[in-house]
Amino acid sequence: MVRLLAVSGSLRTASSNSxxxxxxxxxxPEGVSIRHYLEVGQLPHFDPDLADNPPPIVVALRELIGQADGILISCPEYARGIPGAFKNALDWLVASHEFPGKPVALFNASPRASHAQAALRLVLETMSASIVEPASITVNLLAKEMDETAIAADPQIRQQIVSALEAFKDRIEEGARIAEE
Ligand SMILES: Cc1cc2nc3c(=O)[nH]c(=O)nc-3n(C[C@H](O)[C@H](O)[C@H](O)COP(=O)(O)O)c2cc1C
Structure with a gap:
């Protein structure tokens, strides 16, 4: 079973990214499980003095990252950048040993969010994440107010999501095979 941790960069209840x-x-797809991390908004502000001995909520986040085979991120753009709450979560993971090398799929709910996507890639690459390009997709949900039922029922978006998840699964399984050799 390939275990993914899904993390939304938006705290909004009706978030298109979530x-x-x-x-x-x-x-x-079969053989993939997705767990949603819902505590981005509860994390304390990152403090480097606490990075080596972090609060329990951060320890729990790092454990979830460690248990996941891959991270699925969908993050909006605020003022041409990464939303502060989400960047804060990433900052807590910079010094962790769980994050480097972790396969990451970048989902993007808005074709307009190019600055945030570029910034996110730079940050994730700096954190030594392994961004899986065939598993990274942009769909247009901006101002459409589609919930997950409508998104999953849209033939084109559905195809994009399924293809991305299959590519993510294949890449993770391939990485596991190489690691075993
Ligand atoms: C404070 C704020 C700043 C925003 N800045 C941008 C921006 O710079 N570029 C952009 O394309 N959209 C911007 N938006 C629009 C959001 O990216 C858009 O509403 C998106 O759907 C939010 O994601 P969500 O639906 O997952 O909450 C901004 C929205 C807010 C609330």
Whole structure:
């Protein structure tokens, strides 16, 4: 079983990025499980003085990252950048030993969010994540107010999500095979 941790960069209840991740859970191929991390908004502000001995909520996040075979991120753009709450979560993972090398699929709910996507790639590459390009997709949910049911039912978006998840699964399984050799 390939275990994915889905993390939305938006705290908004009706977030299109969060809905996209929930749609992914509905469509996930056999052999893939998706767990949603919902505590980005509860994390304390990152403090380097605490990085080596972090609060329990951060320890729990790092453990979830460690248990996951891959991370599925969907993050909006705020003021041409990464939303502060999500960047804060990433900052807590910079010094962790769980994050480097972790396969990451970048989902993007808005074709307009190019600056945030570029910034996110730079940050994730700096954190030594392994961004899986065939598993990274942009869909247009901007101002459409589609929930996960509508997203999963849209033929074109559905196909994009399924293809991305299959590519992510294949890459993770390939990485595991290479590691065993
Ligand atoms: C404070 C704020 C700043 C934003 N800045 C941008 C921006 O720079 N570029 C952009 O394309 N959209 C921007 N948006 C629009 C959001 O990216 C858009 O509403 C998106 O759907 C939010 O993601 P969500 O639906 O997952 O919450 C901004 C929205 C907010 C609330």
């Amino acid at each position: 809905a996209l991740l929930r749609a992914a859970e509905r469509l996930n």
